[in-house]
Amino acid sequence: MGATLHVIGSLMIDRVVRVRVLPAPGETVMARSAKIHPGGKGANQAVAAARCGARVRMLGRTGAEGAFIVRELQAAGIDTGSVMSDDPMAGFAAVMVADGGMNSIVIAPEANGRISGADIDAFLGGAAHGDLVLMQNECSGLGHAVAKARELGMKIWLNAAPMGDEVRSVDLGALSCLLVNEHELAALSGIGEPEAALDQLAKAWPMLDIVVTLGAAGWIARVGGALVRGRASPVNAIDTVGCGDAFVGVLAALRSEGMPWIEALARANAAGALAATIAGAIPSMPSRDAIEGFSGRQHP
Ligand code: ADP
Numbered sequence: 001m002g003a004t005l006h007v008i009g010s011l012m013i014d015r016v017v018r019v020r021v022l023p024a025p026g027e028t029v030m031a032r033s034a035k036i037h038p039g040g041k042g043a044n045q046a047v048a049a050a051r052c053g054a055r056v057r058m059l060g061r062t063g064a065e066g067a068f069i070v071r072e073l074q075a076a077g078i079d080t081g082s083v084m085s086d087d088p089m090a091g092f093a094a095v096m097v098a099d100g101g102m103n104s105i106v107i108a109p110e111a112n113g114r115i116s117g118a119d120i121d122a123f124l125g126g127a128a129h130g131d132l133v134l135m136q137n138e139c140s141g142l143g144h145a146v147a148k149a150r151e152l153g154m155k156i157w158l159n160a161a162p163m164g165d166e167v168r169s170v171d172l173g174a175l176s177c178l179l180v181n182e183h184e185l186a187a188l189s190g191i192g193e194p195e196a197a198l199d200q201l202a203k204a205w206p207m208l209d210i211v212v213t214l215g216a217a218g219w220i221a222r223v224g225g226a227l228v229r230g231r232a233s234p235v236n237a238i239d240t241v242g243c244g245d246a247f248v249g250v251l252a253a254l255r256s257e258g259m260p261w262i263e264a265l266a267r268a269n270a271a272g273a274l275a276a277t278i279a280g281a282i283p284s285m286p287s288r289d290a291i292e293g294f295s296g297r298q299h300p
Contacts, residue, residue, distance in 0.1 A: 002257030003131050005054045006154075008120065008145050009042015010112040010138035011062040011069045011083070013092040014281075022098045038069040038282050039093065040112070041136040041161060044242055048249025048271065048285040049134075050076040054256060058083055059123040060139070061111040066090035072282055082123045087111030091138075107162075109138060117144045129153040132176075132256040134248070142166045150174045159248045163187040172201075177209040177255075179248050185212050198222050211265070213247055215240070219269060223261040230265060233273035233294070242281030247272040250291065270295040 017031035042060055050056045050073075057079035062069060064085060073080050091112040097103045120141050127133065132155045135145055142158075143166065149156045155176040160167045163184045172178060178201075182194050189197035194212055201210055202222045211221040218232040250271040254264035271291050278284035286294075 002054070003128065005049050005056045005252055005256045006124070006127050006131060006133040007042055007046040007049070007056060007058045007060075008115075008123065008133065008135045008139065008141075009045060009058065009060055010040035010091060010109070010136065011038075011043045011060045011066050011073075012040035012107070012112070012138070013037075013066055013069065013090050014039040014095060015092055016095040016097060018097050018099075020099055022096055022102060022104050037280055038072045040069070040091065041138050041159065041245055042112075043069055043073060044245035044281045044285070045134060045136070045159070045249035045252070046073060046078050047076045047282050048246045048275075049253035050078050051285050051287050052250045052253040052267075052271070052291060053288045054253035055079075056253075057081070057123075057126070059115065059119060060084070061087050061115050061119070063087040063090035063111050066111070082119075082126075084111075084119070087114055107138075109140075112138055113140045115140050117141055117148075120145045120148055124148050124152055124154070127152060127154060130155065132157060132252060134159070134252045136161055137164055137167050138162070143169060146170055146174050157252055159244075160184050160188060161244070172205050172208055175208055177211065179211045179213075179251070181213045181215070181244055194220055195227075198227070209261075211251065213244055213272065215243075219247070219265065221261075221265060223265075228262065228265070230269050233270055235273045235277050237273075237276035239279040239284070240276050241279075242284050243272045243275045245281060246275035246285055249285070267291050267295050 014037040023029045059082040089110040091110040094106045134157045136159045157177040159179040191197035209223045220229040247268045251268035274286040275284040
């Protein structure tokens, strides 16, 4: 096991209803079924990293009704000493899925938007120089966290999801790794073709490692100054929710234990594929054994 991985991220309650057709404005429809799942990109990625064997501690905020998410984190072995459950309202996602798969989603960050600069300073006070901190864009204080982590000499990884103005105002020169999917890459660079977009970012920030996930097409990255890519592993994909989080969490875990880029990327790719074979986000995060077994089969 390598250094501790520090995650500053979201905890969300995913409330998912299945409907025949999505309601039109002003219309009320009955759900066929309803489910509640633990989620949030921060929680998903923290669990992915912990199941991959990393020692993980997390900063996050939720409300009393989010306590079941905190229990999921603890069950994965994550240090939740900095996860506050004191907020009047937990963050949640209201998800409607229609027959045929079309969906509508509203995200209410709530507690996740009430992480303060003081919370971030106290959390990062428990990190060592050179440790890796992983963030996404579902919580308040992104700019503050980047500045503080830089001051402390940490390796800063940003999964720029969801894309937004907070991400655009981050000094990418402060990061050691930027992780995006193809849509986020296009939004950030203004260029639709991933390789051209990657080239442009690499020219502007030559020291920045950039990893782009391409869904069922795999991934492309510029790491250590080299352009590398890999195909997705063929699987029987039943639900791609959480694939990106599995990829990012596993890559962060393996890089923080010192694994070389190419081996770590191959395992992250395997983790993304495995996550597509199981429904949900947290339930689909694979164990280290599953990742090793699967990548062994893919790369004999
Ligand atoms: P996000 O959910 O953030 O948009 P992607 O859809 O790009 O992320 O998926 C992340 C990674 O998960 C991909 O780079 C790939 O490794 C894996 N993956 C996603 N979908 C599939 C699939 N259908 N088959 C195999 N691997 C997949």
